[in-house]
Amino acid sequence: MISQQSRADAQCLWDFQQMGHEVRPCSVAIGLGSHDLGVADVTAALYRDGMAPVIVFTGATSRTTRERMPRGEAEHYRERALELGVPADAILVEPNARNTGENITLSRTLLAERGITVSSALLVCKPYEERRAYATARKLWPDAEWLCASAPMSFAEYVASIGDERLVIDMLVGAQQRLVIYPNQGFMIRQEIPTDIEEAYRRLVTDGFTSRLIPATVEAAEGC
Structure with a gap:
């Protein structure tokens, strides 16, 4: 659930x-x-x-x-x-x-x-x-x-198109993690991440939406 x-x-x-x-x-x-x-x-x-x-x-x-x-x-x-x-x-x-x-x-x-x-x-x-x-x-x-x-779709519409809400949330969490860790590795520019986004990300990780995280950096990502 x-x-x-x-x-x-x-x-x-x-x-x-x-x-x-x-x-x-x-x-x-x-x-x-x-x-x-x-x-x-x-x-x-x-x-x-x-x-x-x-x-x-x-x-x-x-x-x-x-x-x-x-x-x-x-x-x-x-x-x-x-x-x-x-x-x-x-x-x-x-x-x-x-x-x-x-x-x-x-x-x-x-x-x-x-x-x-x-x-x-x-x-x-x-x-x-x-x-x-x-x-x-x-x-x-x-x-x-x-x-x-990208396709002009709402979050709910995209979930419906994929048919797997948990998977979509996992993918969102994975994309957010990479915004934090990849600049340190030289893969992308650094962007400011608002506090409410950081907090939403942490809660989702705590709630187990972790299948698309990079495993070696999960702890670092949780503390970002």
Whole structure:
């Protein structure tokens, strides 16, 4: 049973992860691979709306996508975008990235190899990872301007789409942990975390929403 307090705390983390950027035309849209084909849907919609002339889908496979996306996350995203009317020559596929940092660095390399100049980029990801993706991109590709986009869904709508409330809360807690520990490791820029967000995070960890935490740093994360 998930308590009302845990749901309220999860809502706080969900709201904090949303960057609230207003999208506008950029040099490229980069769709970050994951289990969620909604990322491909949003990226395709941005292309159709004239927000980017070219798309990069980036991602290999992971333990959570190996069965569902055997050809790789980026390739399955490409196929979905083609179904949604995006022309093949507007899509680049980066099939090797296995984490957010590689999503950014390998996409940058691919675009440079294709001679595409990037001054700004739309970073398309899952709704609960906007802030994490943004902080990573700012660290690894600081000379580009970054805007985040994701499916315009409420926390309740996203839970309904996944069908597993505990898993979604676990993923939110994991994303929040990484905002704290990854800057120390040089993986992303540091961002100010309000006290109410820290407190919501600690309560969720105490209540056992820990399956997506990095085990070696659980104690440090609880004390952040």
